[in-house]
Amino acid sequence: MKLEQILDKLGSIEKNSFIKIIDNIISNSPKNIKEIDKILSTSDKGLKSVDNQNISKIFALTSEEFQQHIKCEFQEITSQLDILIDIIIRDGNCIMKRDWFSRLYDKEIKHLKGRIKVLESDFKNEKSELSESRKRDYKIYKACLHTAYKNDIENNRDPKITSDELSIILTLSKYLGLSQEEIKLINYSIVPIKKLDIQDVIKDLKNIGVIFYSNKENTVYVADEMVRMLRKIREKEVAEKFYRRTLKLLRQPIINQIAREHNIDRNLSHAQKIEEIIKEGVSFTNLLTDNIYKNETTLTEKKKTLNELCEKGLNISNLRGSTLDEKIMNLINHFENVERDEKVGISLDGFDKLLSELNQSLPKLNRDIKEQFELQDEFVLKADYLLDYNIKPRDILDLIVKSDLTKFIKDYGIKQRGDDILNILEHYKDVENLYLENYENVAYRNLNTLKENGISVKESELGQKFEDLTKTIFKDLGFNVDDTFKNKLNTKKDMMDILLNLGNEEIIIVECKTSKERGYNKFSSVSRQLKSYQNLALKNDLRIVKILLVAPEFSDDFVTDCEMDTEMNLSLITASTLSNIYEAFKTSKYEEFPYVLFRDIVINEERIIKALKK
Structure with a gap:
């Protein structure tokens, strides 16, 4: 779940520790202080009064400093931070009930203690499967760690590993080729593991800003952005x-x-x-x-x-x-980009249908996915639920053994030649919904991104596709998209894109514009076009309730010109705003969108979404 979504769920007290850390970073003039100041300039009361979207942006701008803040916490070797972080960065552990987190923590401690006993036995046993060279590597690392930790006791100080000692030990472990788990086992063979109270664990993690905890829901939340940061700290690329x-x-x-x-x-x-x-x-x-x-x-x-x-x-x-x-770095970057991408690869409806049919064909899959991702709910094969955990269709299919994939493909008549997983994803693509999920990319005529997201379309078709998608959105918002009436009104010279018939001789005119360039800036030409549509409607004794112009974005000059226009009741709406309003409407109590909310010069997305949620 994205940071912004988590912040939306929490009260101010539950966000307080995280905000304090960022506030402290800002007070020390981080690298991106100029960009941060621009965001904060819109708020009189500092970071606490900034909206959640901008807090997420500021977190991204302070990520290097925040990462350093967490690294400093690792100097306290008894903190068990490595154990706890390794739990919360696992796929499926970004949302956990307190009791479930407690069970995972207990299980991890028990597993580690068992592994430490085996390792210590292998050290002593000449017939163990450990090679002599590997035993030597372990002994070198253990001896160095022992010295770094115990030398404080000899000097009458509390045992601690300094940042300098830690950097040397990390370098040593890297060149010895030790895995994170091997390092952990050796560390806790020197510093015995003490099981902590789960409430204290949650409090400590919350205080250093790596988790959020909802008291109302008894639930731990770890933001996707934080998981990526913690992975870097644990050197899991x-x-x-x-x-x-x-x-x-x-x-x-x-x-x-x-x-x-x-x-x-x-x-x-x-x-x-x-x-x-x-x-x-x-x-x-x-x-x-x-x-x-x-x-x-x-x-x-x-x-x-x-x-x-x-x-x-x-x-x-x-x-x-x-x-x-x-090449390896570019592969890692590729995987990170795939993970950051909010697109699913197939439509949400397609994902739900895939999960439903997988469940029918492979009855044990729900149990297997639940166990693999350590999910606490009984039934987990639901698209919205899995996406909250950043688990996508490909991630599910990757876990299914070849024989089961073959069975599923045969059960549902899916193409058998070529790559099984790609064939399944293609089968469930659901092109119309996939286009709607890429509505903003169509508006920007972003052909490369569309191709990456599984959409094959000619550039010459994008203008008409944007108009068709906008029609679909307004239909789903409950409007009467009246093409018949529009075609009667249109002339060879004046051809409006979309007409919304409100009844009683009242209409809304919608014009759609795509643009590769950032900041749509052609007010003079578009205003002439819209005024001709207005005149056409007035000649036919129609009352124009609103004219809406939909485009990827608008320049400041365009907005200013629109504000100065006194002849049209014109509002500007970005493709992103219309798409987000559409998503909010789906879960609202309304059957028809209350068009009176279209009253700004530039449609205010936040205000409309709040109104829909009431």
Whole structure:
């Protein structure tokens, strides 16, 4: 769930710790202070009176400083921050009831204690499966950590690892090739784990700003933006779902090799080993730099292998980068962009239909998804529910074994040639709703983004498509989009786009404009056009209640010219605003949109959405 959505759910007291941290960062003049000041200049009472959308923007502008603030908390080695963060950044754990969080915490502590016993036994056992070189790596790291932690006691101070010591230890762990899980096990073999009270855990995490807690709902919320930040701090470069997607493309001997390298039980199944590699926190970069190749593989061969993995397996053509490191970084950036993208890849209706039919074909899937993502609800195969956890159609399909995918494809007559997952996504695309979800991209004539989101359209068709989509929106808002009446009124010279017939000889005229350029700035030409439509309607004894101009955005000059016009009852509405009003209307009590709300020069989205929610 996005930060702005979470902030909308909470009261001011529940947001207070987070706001205080950002306020403190701002007081120390962060890197982006000029941009922050521009946002704050609209508020007289400082950050506390800024709306949630702008708080989200300010958080993005202070992300580097906020990340440093969290890193400082890691100096307190007894804080268990690594354990707790590893729980809350897992796919599916961004929304948790308090009791569920407590159960996950208990389970993690128990799991760690068991693993520590096994590790200590492997240290002593000459016949353990740990290689001598790996034992040496562990012993070196453990000795250095022991010295960093215990030297304070010898100097009559509380044991603590300083930031300098921590940076050296992190560098050491990196060059020894230790996973996050291996580091954790060694850390807590020196500093024994004490189980904390869950309310204290929640309070501590809330105070450092990494979670929000709703007292009313007894629910922990972790914003998507925060999850990405915490992942960087834990040096987990990609989300688990993307890591899994990549590992599933590797041959079994390679998975076995990685498992052996990081002391993962070789008796586990192939799928279980993949999950353990993910849980271990094995570096994604190290995986693609060294772990998936044979020892004698040349750099050129590694680049070729990575390109093939991306093109044939991940459907990413032309992975950019001249060096292996650049290619890996671009792949990580690709996954991050996919995660940030709010588009689902298929329409919401298509996602719901997919989940419904998957549930019918594969009755155990609900249980499997629930367990995989550690979700607490009993029935989880609901599109809106999963999207709150940032779980998309592809993430669900990635978890289904090949034999079950084949069964599902046959059950529902889905195309069988080619890639199974891509065929399924194409089958459930639901093009009309997918276009509506990309309404703003159509307005901006953003052809590349439309293609990335699964829409194939010619640029010459975008103007008509924008008009058709706008008609659909107004129909769904309860208006009578009267094409018959419009066609009677239109002449060869004057052809209005959309006419909304309100009855009793009253109409609303809607004009649609697409534009690649930022800031629509052609008032003189569009005003002549609209005035001719107005005259046409008046000649036919019609009362024009409103003229609406829909465009991707409007320049300041355009808005000023519109304000100065005294001849038309004209309002301007951006494609984004109309789309958001449309979404809010779907869940409102109204069957028909109250058009009296269209009364501003530039339609105020926030005011209208608040009115619809009443």
